[in-house]
Amino acid sequence: MDKRLKNAVVGQSGGPTAAINATLAGVILGASKAHSEGKIGTLYGMKNGIDGLQNGMIVDLASFFEDQAKIEALSSTPAAALGSCRKKLPKVEEGGEIYDRVFSVLKENNIGYFFYIGGNDSMDTVAKMNAYAQKIGYDLTVIGVPKTIDNDLVGTDHTPGFGSAAKYIATTVQEIICDCAVYTVPAVTIVEIMGRDAGWLTAASGIGRIVTGRAPDYIYLPERTFSMEDFMRDVRTALDKHPNVVIAVSEGVRFADGRYVGEGTQSGALDAFGHKYLAGTGKALELAVKAEIGCKVRSIELNLPQRCAAHLASGADIEESLLVGETAFDRALAGLSGHMMAFERVEGEEYAVRVVSNAVAEVANKIRYVPDEFICKEGNNVTDACLAYLLPLIRGERKIAYKDGLPVHCVIG
């Protein structure tokens, strides 16, 4: 290894998505190009993010350079191939052993570039790493690359990983609507969708409305206070129109007093072991409809597949995730540091984005909610403007490699 050349390191952090490995693949592509141009030594991957890095758990990713098949497989592998962590660094001014350990590993491995792919909490790590390096005078270029299915980071049109989750949700809801349409008996189906704070994913359940004409009857986001009375009125209105009512609801909806709707079921309920028991929002509403209206009712919690169904990834999302990773590497080489990469939507008829960046200190620890103009005035559905914003993000399908009927996934280390 040429000792004059600095190395780079990349880590993944926070919850998995179907696109975080595509972003990793993008960083690898950038590193591969820089390596072949003699600008860097190699690219290391942190195992389990900053938590593994402090213990020297790094793996050389040079085997991916120039290996298009491995890059392809990695781009279609869900979750975080390097492993993840949920580790909050201490305040920069306090410092602490973890900083000592991390910077000693960086120094030992001649690392001058630090890439961190993650959500809100991970951008906090990026900001602190950048500030700490400056504080101790260690020459480190630090770049955050966003990912989150929740789409709730500020300073970007949308987040890598969101489009694939949105496509999974929109498609699955279309299939559920087909399934629910087969019987003539009045029935209510409640689909519970991820998103504790922001309703972006739940909003995506409605995309079919402007594509196939079929969508949930009502959509409830956490941006609006949930009223059981209004909800029951909506359900009855829908049942008056047709027998197969489908409702989409965010796991994070709350009553006016701040309680989660799922908590309602907890108050009285004890499990077999006598413990209090949080049933989940969909289940709580299922029980409420059964008690109030008495018709056939079921709830479906879409659960983990929302963030890991890579077989149905959005083509747009994966391409953009690759692009943002590769661009991050280029910008780091050009001297950018302490920034989070971001997307800006280009004005015009055709959807297009350009990759930009923001000082990470300005975007970390903030939440971007679904804006008022994306929610109908009754608060029980999304507007066409919302769907027009969402639609380009789910377009396109990946060509997935299958072996013996199962998708081929890439395992690192």
Next chain:
Amino acid sequence: MDKRLKNAVVGQSGGPTAAINATLAGVILGASKAHSEGKIGTLYGMKNGIDGLQNGMIVDLASFFEDQAKIEALSSTPAAALGSCRKKLPKVEEGGEIYDRVFSVLKENNIGYFFYIGGNDSMDTVAKMNAYAQKIGYDLTVIGVPKTIDNDLVGTDHTPGFGSAAKYIATTVQEIICDCAVYTVPAVTIVEIMGRDAGWLTAASGIGRIVTGRAPDYIYLPERTFSMEDFMRDVRTALDKHPNVVIAVSEGVRFADGRYVGEGTQSGALDAFGHKYLAGTGKALELAVKAEIGCKVRSIELNLPQRCAAHLASGADIEESLLVGETAFDRALAGLSGHMMAFERVEGEEYAVRVVSNAVAEVANKIRYVPDEFICKEGNNVTDACLAYLLPLIRGERKIAYKDGLPVHCVIG
């Protein structure tokens, strides 16, 4: 319409699958050929099965003849495009008004061929329609075409619809295993899979073991008595080996006293409205692991997508579903009646099936369980012989038509 030519009618019944419309497409292909050869008039579809038929709810399917694009879209549409029903006919010897109404509609529309696509209960309808036609001397050729995701019909190697559900389950479990692998904190993930009586679908969660080397640590089928003590021992054994334990369990597992495992949670639990509350098998085991072992634990109920995720249909399943529908039509023309179509696996290195049939009276109202040689002796996993049986059924992927990021579904009438 040539009045000398008899018409045919086809219906769908019972729970939806991702392949029941492919079988309908197969029947349409058979009818289209017969029509062009001057052997039948037209093919009608019953809306909502026998229940709609008795009220004259039929739709002419001739618009599908020779329209390959419509046939393709229909073959990739989940659930039952004609609608379904759950109607049990009275005993033949008792007769009754419903028979009068049904046969009057058949006569009015000059129908001589009756195709019914469905599961166990639907084969009961096939047997009764055949017997009743003979009893009253109405010349009706009656054929049952099997479908069920549960794979629990006797007299066939497997059922159309099962392969697609199995592929969805096996793939989703692979993705969940990726997702669960990202953290180093010990955690147990319990995946609840459909199949109240037979464990075929739950067994499919293990297919990865012989393809990718990754599969659930343990798999519990309803064919074996569930012991909470043995289960806890298994979970501890798995946690000793690695931090990310994944368990697959059938919704239908029961304790030695016959209670469903999900019922355990009902005994003490009341919902917000004071009602007893069945939590589901996965949730019950989640709560049990939390109480007993205290590690991080989550449960995932795969729910409806198991039977309606047509975007991930098995290529083998859809091709066979088309084939069995088309063959059913040919055999009916050749004079076969009162039979259910079936698959026989051809002996040999390469997987192949031939379409056969059984007298429907011999197969209706029976259940085919996972046999002993497919379950390991400890009762907590499946054998390689089981996986070798399952693997060919999930092979192949469909080319799905997408528009604006969503699959194109076919809507009839």
